[in-house]
Amino acid sequence: MDQSRVGETTEPKAPLPAETVSLPARGFTIDRGKALIAAGVLWPVWGLMIWLVTHGRTEGFDHSGLMLYRAGVDLRPLGGTMLEEAVRDITALGGVLLSTFSACAAVVALLFLKMRREATLFALTVFLGWGLNALMKTLVGRERPTLVPHLTEAAGYSFPSGHSFASAMIYIGMALAFASLSSRHSVRYTLIGSAMVISAMIAWSRVMLGVHFPSDVVAGWSGGAAWAFTAAALLYEPAKRAADSHTAHRLDPMEHDAD
Incomplete structure (x- = not known):
């Protein structure tokens, strides 16, 4: 034991003044090769679910999934009202209001962090992704399940699940954008993995509430996640050019504040 340290006390360090705190060095980008590999795994799942649904091959899977949490003559979900409310809280995260608010807040936060390229890329991902999901809903035109009671309001076509597609696209896309702040793989994988689990x-909360078939949510989630990874890889250069344009510099509020 070092005798010179006996009796010493460690003085708490004073917090750094706000002016000395700075963001990590910029320049990190998501590995676009890995993003394309992830997309290459997910797109076939999306395509397979489209083929199975349009050819009527998911009846057994859909029936088993919808009945998994239900019992009794009224087919009420297991777990009581507390679980039911928790599922509604989870599903609200993928609703139009909260998911749109989260997307807008993320874009603003990215701009404040001077990550204009990532903000532009994320905005493009969400805007184009909504159009892709709406197109698929119109083309397939599947009605919602009537096998079990609906435990929340839902309108429009059932396939693919809009909540599933939007939550995967927005939360995974958001994680990919903010992961650019760190060069550490552990930080990046934690952010992206957490977004995948939450979405x-x-x-699946849509199935538990009875408003979607399991095949709807598998297709919606795999399609939304695949699009988030695809956009991160293929739209980065167009987003970079748009973010670095003269017009973007003029519209960036952070640059005006610095003047």
């Missing part, structure tokens, strides 16, 4: 919970 998958939102997707």
Whole structure:
């Protein structure tokens, strides 16, 4: 034992003044090769679910999934009202209001962090993704399940699940954007993995509430996640050019504050 340290006390360090705190060095980007690999795994799942649904091959899977949490003559879900309310809270994270608010808040936060390229990329991902999901709903035109009671309001076509697609696209896309702040793989994988788990919970909550078939949410989640990874890889250069344009510099509020 070092005798010179006996009796010493460690003085708490004073917090750094706000002016000395700075963001990590910029320049990190998501590995676009890995993003394309992830997309390459997910797109076939999306395509397979479209084929199975349009050819009527998911009846057994859909019936088993919808009945999994239900019992009794009224087919009420197991777990009581507390679990039912928790599932509604989870599903709200993928609703139009909260998911749109989260997306807008993320874009603003990215701009404040001077990550204009990531903000532009994320905005493009969400805007184009909504159009892709709406197109698929119109083309397939599947009605919602009537096998079990609906425990929340839902309108429009059932396939693919809009909550599932939007939550995967928005939360995974958001994680990919903010992961650019760190060069550490552990930080990046934690952010992206957490977003995948949360969005998958939102997707399955739609089945538990009886408003979507399991095949709807598998297709919606895999399509939304695949699009988030695809956009991160393929739209980065167009987003970078748009973010670095003269018009973007003029519209960036953070640059005006610095003047």
